[in-house]
Amino acid sequence: MIVIMQPRADENKIKAVVNRLDKAGFQIHLSQGVEQTIIGAIGDKTRMGDLALEAMQGVERIVPILQPYKLASRAFKEQDTIIQIDDITIGGEQIHIMAGPCAVESREQLFEAADIVKAAGATLLRGGAFKPRTSPYAFQGLEEQGLKYLAEARERTGLKIVTEVMDANTLPMVAEYADILQIGTRNMQNFFLLREVAKMDKPVLLKRGSSATIEEWLMAAEYIMAGGNYNVILCERGIRTYENYTRNTLDLSAIPVVKHLSHLPVIVDPSHALGKWKFVPPMAAAAVTAGADGLLIEVHPNPSEALCDGPQSLTPENFQALMKDLGKIADAVGRRMG
Amino acid sequence: MIVIMQPRADENKIKAVVNRLDKAGFQIHLSQGVEQTIIGAIGDKTRMGDLALEAMQGVERIVPILQPYKLASRAFKEQDTIIQIDDITIGGEQIHIMAGPCAVESREQLFEAADIVKAAGATLLRGGAFKPRTSPYAFQGLEEQGLKYLAEARERTGLKIVTEVMDANTLPMVAEYADILQIGTRNMQNFFLLREVAKMDKPVLLKRGSSATIEEWLMAAEYIMAGGNYNVILCERGIRTYENYTRNTLDLSAIPVVKHLSHLPVIVDPSHALGKWKFVPPMAAAAVTAGADGLLIEVHPNPSEALCDGPQSLTPENFQALMKDLGKIADAVGRRMG
Amino acid sequence: MIVIMQPRADENKIKAVVNRLDKAGFQIHLSQGVEQTIIGAIGDKTRMGDLALEAMQGVERIVPILQPYKLASRAFKEQDTIIQIDDITIGGEQIHIMAGPCAVESREQLFEAADIVKAAGATLLRGGAFKPRTSPYAFQGLEEQGLKYLAEARERTGLKIVTEVMDANTLPMVAEYADILQIGTRNMQNFFLLREVAKMDKPVLLKRGSSATIEEWLMAAEYIMAGGNYNVILCERGIRTYENYTRNTLDLSAIPVVKHLSHLPVIVDPSHALGKWKFVPPMAAAAVTAGADGLLIEVHPNPSEALCDGPQSLTPENFQALMKDLGKIADAVGRRMG
Amino acid sequence: MIVIMQPRADENKIKAVVNRLDKAGFQIHLSQGVEQTIIGAIGDKTRMGDLALEAMQGVERIVPILQPYKLASRAFKEQDTIIQIDDITIGGEQIHIMAGPCAVESREQLFEAADIVKAAGATLLRGGAFKPRTSPYAFQGLEEQGLKYLAEARERTGLKIVTEVMDANTLPMVAEYADILQIGTRNMQNFFLLREVAKMDKPVLLKRGSSATIEEWLMAAEYIMAGGNYNVILCERGIRTYENYTRNTLDLSAIPVVKHLSHLPVIVDPSHALGKWKFVPPMAAAAVTAGADGLLIEVHPNPSEALCDGPQSLTPENFQALMKDLGKIADAVGRRMG
Incomplete structure (x- = not known):
């Protein structure tokens, strides 16, 4: 990390910072310019957050050099x-499509889908x-x-089967049925839940998160990996702007960007991002072109009767047409449909 | 709600929408313009979300007229x-200050604060x-x-005592000690947790949420109120831009805006919003001027030794000075410090 | 447009709104619900902005039904x-690549590029x-x-030749040399300049705009078209988040979305959006997949010597490789490189 | 500035960066860690933008240490x-209110206001x-x-008189009548216009800008100051979120924040930021509490007849009430109304 001191910070303030870094086991490089002093500190990046250097007198700001995640980084695993x-196999040559309705509404609806x-x-x-619905009055799912x-x-x-798990109490039940445990956008920083899924072998x-950098x-992936579960698939689903x-x-x-920074597979959910089915096919194809390892797509036998997210669901016909187009795109980018 | 049909949507499509609204018990007003047909529907707003009208053929978009929340609205309770x-008393004439360290670090630190x-x-x-820390390697709190x-x-x-509750399992324990249960920004849409705090008498x-409208x-307040707990205090803590x-x-x-739309009290947390203690005092005072019913402020006996959020914590001296200024502001806006 | 009255707005306030709409030549539909009155008004959308209805007593909000642009809309021209x-030909089957350096630095550099x-x-x-540089101390371009x-x-x-025009005074000079006049992101709402380019036959x-919806x-396109110049190419270049x-x-x-709402061609500038050359090729290919009619790409004979935007410029080798990949993508989506 | 090299960047790449910095006259500090090399460079910050270091091989990213503006900085003028x-006097003890209608509509309306x-x-x-209206069909102002x-x-x-100047051609005319030349939010980065107002003695x-950091x-202030006009008043008017x-x-x-970074006066325009008159008074008062040196407020004799921005304009009565409240706030923060 680099500590940038305020212009004209005096010797004592500089020494206090250097001492704290030294005690914490960091190796130090001091650059004293005419206007400003800069302190380079090399050491265990995971300890950095607890040093509270920005609260020390004379410190202007801290610039982290290394990424704060380790297990998830490309540097850790090439x-x-x-x-x-x-x-x-997700993350290799194949592109996998995860499709189906937003919510399981009935046996018939699900089987048809x-x-x-x-x-x-x-x-x-x-x-x-x-179903994590924003309204307490909306359909909340069939549960078990x-x-x-x-x-x-x-x-x-x-x-x-890919299905969402929403809290620690229902996690064992969901894990009994699911092949992939989905953590929803609103739970990306539910650290209690992340720690629990970290213990599962799924x-x-x-x-x-819709406003996560x-x-x-x-x-968040690091939380799961640090807890012992290395099988994390990242899913981009649109950010709030x-x-x-x-x-x-x-x-x-x-x-x-994720493929540059990390070794984890990345898939895309165009349905939730766009909210309108009409724009799902071109964006699904663009996602594959940009390097996505898979797609999560909402398909409903009859979108206008859906209990949840009908407006963004593809009809069976539209989904079939999309799958054909994706095959051509996969060829063009040197991959193949899973 | 208002259903705006696509230009030149034919009669059958219009009828299909009207029929669905009619079956759902809505009262209907049809406006057929030269270019576009508009369908006004008056009825139970809480059922609207499940109708999936936007997925019906010929529908361009839906404009909700009533707010989707009820118990939290000013219309429901003036x-x-x-x-x-x-x-x-929070929400009346008095302004209450909730202050202290980000994290409880030790008995001594907390008593001093x-x-x-x-x-x-x-x-x-x-x-x-x-402590819901973004890094799994950072200090996670002393728990019980x-x-x-x-x-x-x-x-x-x-x-x-105001303290954060992070999941349903530790909720009973937290509720045993706390006077006010805090739901953190990352849990604003953790609907499982909202349902559980709704059952508490605190x-x-x-x-x-940092990207919540x-x-x-x-x-989210409606979730808690619909579950039976009407004592909700809203806390603005900065949005992501x-x-x-x-x-x-x-x-x-x-x-x-919240005071216009709702009857619930609103407080402000300038410490987390700004992230730099220097800007906390003017913004705390501005919050009171704008009508806040209270403030949540980080104060640490020694911010540069804090295990969490030191850079945004006020020193004791700065906090004392702020409290004096707040007294003057409260006078100016016709309120008084609690 | 639809005027939503406040709950319990009295008869006189409703009448006042109806009268104003009536005088302005709108046809009116009144829906009086138990809780709220809604007034539908059908007429000349371009007059709507000047009515100031939202400032009238008893009015809660206005919902526009029709898009505020006309000439640029798909409804106007299918x-x-x-x-x-x-x-x-831009906007047809062909995909055109507009490439070259950020800034013209010298005869040699430009010819090589x-x-x-x-x-x-x-x-x-x-x-x-x-060059519209954010710093007054940076290289500002060779001008004529x-x-x-x-x-x-x-x-x-x-x-x-595609080159940027930055103000009305230098417009005639730029128009003398350019084949396409580029309006930069910071000038998207420079309405004086839009009115001037509207008069040109280029x-x-x-x-x-980086924060434009x-x-x-x-x-903004409507401004140019309303002034008589129908040849507008839209260019997406990244938004601020x-x-x-x-x-x-x-x-x-x-x-x-633009192709749904409008008939105008759309191209994409991945270089400025991303700011890092490494991510330009996959996003350029994704743009073509999503339906772009062309691309604007920065290429420099020697990016690390560039006077402007070197970090986002492709080397000649990277550009050649990209062009090959784009050919395959164009085939896959049923188009061809121009 | 600090140059962070990629992990395992080899000696040649490091040397190339060092050489370029050296030739450009920077003083260099090299920190070679086990994982990464960091190059500190101290010298003329204004030349930094033209070095294109991020395009050099082996460079991961550049961290600027000094602010890119100079004349506008608090470091330059305390x-x-x-x-x-x-x-x-704007920027001293007094708080000045700049009020009036959005647009001059007629002699009578303006005199009354x-x-x-x-x-x-x-x-x-x-x-x-x-008037820079987003629609080409809206009222564009009475001009001279x-x-x-x-x-x-x-x-x-x-x-x-404070009034907006929209382009270089009409600047001399506006300057003839105005006491303060207003640059609108859409022109904040119209660098041609900034250079022209820099030459005026007003x-x-x-x-x-609505999406400007x-x-x-x-x-942008630096542009004006670098051109010779040091009398810049900054105006916050809301950002897009x-x-x-x-x-x-x-x-x-x-x-x-601006008062920390710069010595320039800051005023606030709550009317445009909020768009609804109802929220203008509390936010105007909060702005003064937070340290604003003045306010820009829309007042119209009859907002519901306004040709522009009626919904955000205060009535005469509301404005009078606000002025009284501002007096009390000014007292509370130790300032006085101008």
Whole structure:
């Protein structure tokens, strides 16, 4: 880290900072310019946060040099992480499509959706049994019954199951049925929950918080990895900006940036980002072009009857057309559909 | 709600929308212009979210007319909500200062801080026993031991205790010690936790999510109120913007806006919003001027030794000076310090 | 437009609003619910802004129904606008690459850059003669000499010239040399300048303001079109968000959204959006996948010697590799490189 | 500045950077850690932007140490700048209110507004003769006739005149009538215009761009100062965020931050920031509490008849009440109304 002292900070203040860094085991380089003194400190980056240097007298600001995450960084592990779920590999050459309804509404609805997405080429089935709705008056999910339907749909189609876990108490139940545990955007910094999923032996799909920087997102992954679970899949799902024609702004540049900073696989959820089904296909294709390892897409047998997020769900026909287009894009970028 | 049909949407599509609204019990007004048809629907606003009208053919967009929250709205309850904690009243004429360290670090540190803020005029003591740190390698709090120190500090000084609750499992423990249960910014939309605090008979201090709109914030309050706990104190703590000289951008206009839309009390946390102690005093005073019912302020006996958020903590001297200034401001705006 | 009255607004206030709308020639539909009255008004949308209805007593808010732009809207003109510059067509099947250095630095540098981008397949040459630098101490461009070099480079290579015009006084000079007049992001709402370029018979490349909504961007295009120049090319170049690893957040969803709302061609400038050359190729390819009609890309013979924006410029080798990849993507999406 | 090299950047790359810095006259400090090399460079900050170091091989990123502005910085001039306009001093103990209509609509309207604001205690009259409207179909201002009315109103009331200048061509005309030249938010980075106002001998009121960082805003002030005009008044007017209940988010923390970084006076325009008159009074008072040197407030004799921005204009009664409240606040913070 680099400590930038205020212009004209006196000797005593500089010494106090140097002493604290020295006691904490940092190696120190002092640059005393005419206008300002700069202190370079090299050492254990994970201790930096607790030093409170910015509260010391004469300190103007601190510039961290190293990233605050370690296990999630490309520097720690150079090769791409590839996550294996039976015969499915996420993060390698293949691109996997996780599709299905926003919420599990009934056995019939889920089976119909599962058959459709399977036939069109998806390899995983998405569907929420617990729904984190912004209104307390909206449909909140079928809970365990929904999970059972998901397991039956897996039995029926062979599709793996991705479903959201919302708190520590229901985690064991969800983990019993799911193949991938999804952490929703609102829980990206629910550190209690992150610590619990870290103890499970199931891969975790970690959605980016709607106002999380890429660094904070990687720090959330670090929480899970530091707890022992290295199988983290990052999912970009749009960030909040002033633009309000789309629900959020899909930050596709996060894909190459994360791949530069980290070894973890990255997938994209264009449905939640955009909020309008019409814009999902071009953005899904663009995500694959930008390097996404997979997509999370909402498909509903009949979007206008959906209990949740109908406006952003693709019809079966639109999903089939998209899958064909994705095949061409995958070819063009030298990958293949999973 | 108003349904705006696409230009040239045909009769069948219009009828289909009208039929669905009719079945759902809405009263309908049809305006057929030359270019566009507009359908006004009056009825139970809480059912609106589940209708998926935007997914129907021919529908361009939906404009909600009524606010999606009810219990939290000024329309539902015209008088200001005043929350009573023994002899303290929040939301009335008095302005209450909740001050103390970011984290409870030790018995000595907490007692020293409590004595200081009590002497300067604070009526509540803040201090975290569980700390939601962005890094898994940072100090995570003293947990139950911290709560016990808080209770001892209350015994010693008479200050009421505000402390954060981070998940449903530790909620009963926190509720045993706290006078006000704080929901942190990252948990504003942790709906499982909101439902649990809704069952407690303690007031809840609900921080605004760092990227939450005012409407979403009031919807989170609605969750708690719909669960039976009407004693919600809203806390503005800065929103995330592109400006990065301050940690967040303190949205003081949220105070008069919330007071216009809702009857709930509003307090402000300038320490977290700004991230630099130097800017806390003027913004604390501005918050009171703008109508805040209280302030949450970080004070540490020795900020440069703090294990958490030292750079934004006031020294005892700075806090005393601020309290004097706040007294003058309270006078000027016709209120008085609690 | 729809006027939503406050709950319990009395008859006189409702009448006053109705009268004003009536006098302004609007056709009126009144919906009186139990809780709220809603007034639908159908008429000339361009007059709406001057009515100041929101300042009338009893009015809660105004909801515009129609878009505030007309000439730029898809409703006004259903077919895509195709802009012809000699043998180049922008907005049709072809994808055109506008490449070159940020700033014209010297005859040699420009010629070298022009030869490189021509050889790799670009059809237009970009290069700034006037540079809107944020620092008054930075290189400000070669001005007319730079324009002359651009014209010479056109002579030499056949590439058409895109260059920025920064104010009304230098517009005639720039128009003498340029094939496309670029309006920079900071001038998107410089309405005096928009009115002047509206009078020219050259196509205008209109960059999106870094904090402009899509609607404001289309309103800026409307200014140019209302002044008589229908040849507007929209250019997405990243919007400002809290994410700061990339310079801006490239909003690729703006491409399908603009194509839905408008008939104008859309191109993308990934170089300025990202600020780091490494991320330009994947995002350039993603932009074409999402439907862009062209790209604006910074290429410099030697980026680390560039006087402006070196960090985001591609080397000749990287640009050549990108052009090959773009060819494959264009095939995959059923278009072809111009 | 500090150059952070990539982990494992080899000797040659480090040498190349050192050589370039050395040639540019920088003094160099090299810190070679186990993981990363860091190069400190001390020298002329204004040359930094042109070095393109981030484009050099092996360079990870550049951290600027010194602020990029000089004349506007508190380091350059420690005392507050006080701007004198006859008997009015802006930036000292006094707080000045600049009030009036958004647009000059007619002689009668302006005189009425001027009489009202004068009687209530304002010292400057605001009013636009050129209006930068987002719609080409909206009222665009009375132009020179409007300026003449402003001059007559000054004659009549003694109020000084603040009015916006929108381009270089009309600048001499505006300067003939105005006492303070206002640069609007959309022109904050219109560098051609900044250079022109730099040559005038009138104070400049520089509004913050709606998505400008504080640093960019100070850089815009630097443009004007570098051109010879040191009388710059900064005006905070709200920044664009995702919150849309208010038109913009008024960033009051910008006041103490700018006063920390710069010696220039700062005023606040709550009317444009909020967009709703109801929230103007509390935020105007909060701005003065936070340290503002003045306010720019829209007042209209009859807001619901205004041709521009009626919904955010105060009525005469509301303005009078606000002025009384501001007097009390000024007392409380140890200042006095100008």
